[in-house]
Amino acid sequence: MSVDAAAAAGAGPVIAQDVDDEPMAPNQRDPQARAGLMIAALCAAYTLFHLVVMVLYPLETWTYRMMHLCGGLIIGYLTYSALTQSDDAADPTSSRRGPMEIALLLAAAAGVIYGLAVVAYAWGAWWLAGVAMPPAFGFSTYGLPLALGTTAAIVAGWIWSPRDRARVYPGDLLLCLASIAVLGYILFVVGALRMRAGTALAQPGDLWAAVTGVLLILELTRRLTGLALVVIVGVFIAYSFLGPWLPGFLNHRGYTATRFFTYIFTDQGVLGDPIAVSSTYIILFIVFAAFLQASKVGDYFVNFAFACAGQARGGPAKVAVFASGLMGMINGTSAGNVVSTGSLTIPLMKRVGYSAKSSAAIEATASSGGQILPPIMGAGAFIMAEVTGIPYTDIVVAAIIPALLYFVSVYFMVDLQALKLDMKGLPRSELPRFDVLIKQVYLFLPIIILIYTLFAGYSVIRAGAMGMAAAAVVSWLTPYKMGPRQIFKALDMGARMSIQMVAVCAAAGVIVGVIALTGVGARFSSLLLTIADQNQYLAMFFAMCISIILGMGMPTTAAYAVAAAVVAPGLIALGVPVLVAHFFVFYYAVMSAITPPVALAAYAGAALSGSDPMKTSVEAFKLGLAAFIVPFMFFGAHELLMQGEPLDIVHATATALLGMFLLSAGVIGYYFGHASLLVRLVLVGAALSMISVGWITDLIGLACAVALFLWQRRVVTAATLTHGKTD
Template identity: 35%
Template sequence: MAIALAFSTFQLWTAALSPLPSMVVRSVHVGFLLLLCFTLLAERSGSRTARLSGWLLGGAGFLLGLYHWIFYEDLILRAGDPSTADLVVGVIVTVLVFEASRRLLGLALPIICGLFLLYAFFGEYAPYPLDHRPYDFAQVVDQMFLGTEGIYGTAIYVSSSFIFLFILFGAFLERAGMIRLFNDLALGTVGHTQGGPGKVSVISSGLMGTINGSGVANVVTTGQFTIPLMKRFGYKPAFAGAVEATSSMGGQIMPPVMGAVAFIMAETIDVPYVDIAVAAAIPALLYFATVFWVVHLEAGRHGLVGLPKEECPSALGALRRDWYLILPLAVLVWLLFSGYTPMFAGTVSLALTALVVLGRPLAGSIPVSALRILFWVALGVGAASFGRYGIAVIALLILLLVLGCLLFAGGRATLVICRDALADGARHALPVGIACALVGTIVGTLTLTGLASNFAGWIVDIGQNSLLLSLLLTMLACLVLGTGIPTIPNYIITSSIAGPALAELGVPLLVSHMFVFYFGIMADLTPPVALAALAASPIAGAPHMRIGFTATRIAIAGYVVPFMAVYSPALMLQGDSYAATVYVAFKALIAIGLWGGVTVGWLLGPLNWPERIVAAVAATLLVVALPITDELGLGLSALFIGWHWWRTRSRSASRSAA
């Protein structure tokens, strides 16, 4: 707890005041990650030897994380000519990062990164065209440890600046009761409808994705409520777990926060974060519309009903009760879309969240008018007083509220909530940060040896004959890598290789990176590993492989929409006309509607196999976007829907007559 609190405090200090050079912040950030990782896992082990080794390794990692801070000027002066001490410290830190990743994330990612590191040392002996010029030991260590292309590269920069703040932001809102608000809103709006519990899962997890952007975290939080609820109302355990896993993974593509990859993407391709959020908006809505639609069809197929309306909470009542929790999220959206940096927007929104949470227990102890004035002062400072002075005023208000919480009833419990939120933020940032640090060795190898250019050229050569084949190869690479590594390293590896190649083939840069991003996410739903399904398995009481296969069926839009965006970039608002965007979104809705019927076997009624084949062909024609395929797809869709409606109505009439 103490380490996690110190970690969060350091990140807030550096985000609010920027007192240290970026390289120092990155280094200390990695030091904290190593310290927290080794000690946390050691304390969980229960073994005295494991505890001792964990504290020794964690302490060594943290102390070496201060190396760039202590010797900052010396390292600049001898840049490109590392000393013996630099090399020794670099080797130890690299080994510690590998070991922390092995303990926390498993063997897959360290093995892949280790192979890239070996290639940096011995790639000169590889056959053409994979060989590169020789690099000595000092050059490789310098690349991995002393520069900004290795461990302390873009990924760890984003982790230490943007990602940590937004994870902390989500942790505060969760502790403040945002999960309850989202669940009550979902129950109040769709809980009583056909298959209501499944739809509650989709809406609740989608809303949670707007604040934390973590798929697995969503599964283990909202899933504790939604999965048992779905099972109670007739959904099969595997389907219930798959709905929650699919909905939760969609949180990574749901603006405004999205997943950590979105921040890395913004830095990688040098575009404002808000552009990525805007581009992701329509595909994210299509993704959740697909899941919602499949849940509705599955409920119709099995005759599943919703909750009794009297058991559903009032959505308006939930908003009246917890309306203040939405305000920090609204301010975050406003700041992001007003052109402010994600760091500043995250800092101010996090500060406002703390003000709102700390001010809540004072409501019963001071006049409402005074509380209202205090809130609007805080909101005004956060929205209008930019720079260090504004942050200082917010900090002063937080301090006053902390003192107030010590005096009024219920205040101490609120301080415990804030303390736990700070600790949760640090713990939740741990796997993300460790993955970002380790994957820096891959980026360092790619930039040092030029390996990415070789693979990109290969994909370009293939794409000259078939763009679709290049896209399929990229998709397979993402899915295969995703069986063993998290979304962040998956995106960094694949985008470094395939992103530039797809751009050279005429795919807009943002769309090509979003294509890789989407399939990196879908890898967490795709067996054999399917991390999101693995997290849902113990809650649902079903094998994770069965959940994974069901999730891939439910999330069909996640596999189709990226291809549609490549052939019709207007889907991601990359076209010149809003009319084109509306048209492509309309096509996508029809396509995913048909695909949903195909996968479930139900639309207005049961679908036989010939009907499912016709529907699949019509949906595929709408995706391909070749000459006259749209016309054929729309025409075939109209004929199919008309035929199915007539057949279903005739069957119903026959049953009524009987």
């Protein structure tokens, strides 16, 4: 519905339109006409394949995960270029290739096509003649040309990829063929590969298929997320070979290339837990988000939030807290959510008086918080359930109070900052009408049905499928009815939105495989135990730092997967319950997105607001400070994870909420009036006292809060403290 149509219908101005549309990445292609339709059909088929397998026709595990990975690689190379693209018209001279480029592309084509031809011959001989074993010469010689051809195609893309969004570079088509060759080889030998991968029995063909697969994964990860994750993966790969020369707990005996790469490309590495979750829960809920987007339900969420809070002081910031948190929970990526919803909320926050730095920081903090907001938690809940074996519903229930504390803290900070700067909200005449939007509250039904089915005992996959169906049905009550064209668009969008997760989870799988192969996780646990002999909280602080460092520059999914493999076992060895240990590392992996110096979500917000990226990340760190304290709170008081007696849970929650308010007041510098530096320090001390669960510390914090209130309201002054109050 257009703005004019909405106004004519009596709904008032529409603030949000297409707010959750995925923005075009700098290196993303946009082929038109027949090429664009073919890629869209491929994307829709990729999504539909997952839905059919998950709901109707299960496949063997390795087969399904490899097809998930290969399909993601093909779509990724078709839709993302190696270089930044331009929106300008195509340069006619860009199609002219020099002799160096032609030579490199011919070499790449020769290697890739030879490797693919050998694999295709093996499958053809099996299907047509029943020959189960191809000639030994083929599988012993196909791999090196395939790996070299893939490398040549990658290098050609780095140098000569065209800047025209409408064109797909030939080198990227070769990378698609290389992905098919890797898939074909592994599926052909999958039975034997399960037994021999990572051992002395591994064949040369196994090695080269794995090497080519890792190259393809790392290059696509670079295109989608930048160099940070690729560098981290490279460091872990180098560690596998340099172990004999490293000191202390990092030392290990080292591995041959064949053993290392064939082990990495098993369900202990690339095909392990991250890809298992990516190929099921993550893609399911990304497609659910795509259905919400195609049916314009996401726009309704944001408009509803503006109708509720837009007129309050600092209204757009409060809308950002709620709307970005909700959308971030669904779409599973902090930086991506900042770019989509922030394009609306950041300019409006600046309009009512927030600085560019604060506007970007608020959006980044709220979007990052969506990753810890149940029931979806940006797919984190599903990964945690897969890794720990703890039922999904238990994880979601445990996440409720920590998420409440985080968002309440951010809300307090936003509200107190608006009070401090005497901000107003948006005029009611510019906001959607609440009385009209409340009549469309049924648009929340997909979320409600999803939550109900999850807690009613349905499987996660069935619940997600029912949520998608609900989004399509509900759309028929709006101007955006989902017919075949819109469903096709949702399936297409679901595939495109999931590609980053596929690449990231595969790259994270390499790191997880290195940790499992080298045993560095167990040695890290021993190190934590040694530190804990001196002070357990010091060990927890050390674990926090490692989780944040491992997560810097990485999307949430990969950050948690790596932290869960490295840090969580050490915490469990300290005697920390499994659920608490994983929540501890999960929170810090998520908050690495707003932690300087590498804060992806804050940097994305800074790009939209025009603020300094580093100053924005520091501001976001301040606003999200609660998330850095909450894990220590539930480490000391498991009641905050819904574990314990109901009265104890209520007590812990109430005092923690008051502690969040005092912390927010101390950080912002406003407590029933402008607060001096001394008052702010006392407020932070009182907050920490309230946060530490215990009657004595609670009474100390409460006494400080009351005393500071009286001081701020001038009921108590320096004179009355010195001489006593007189009439």
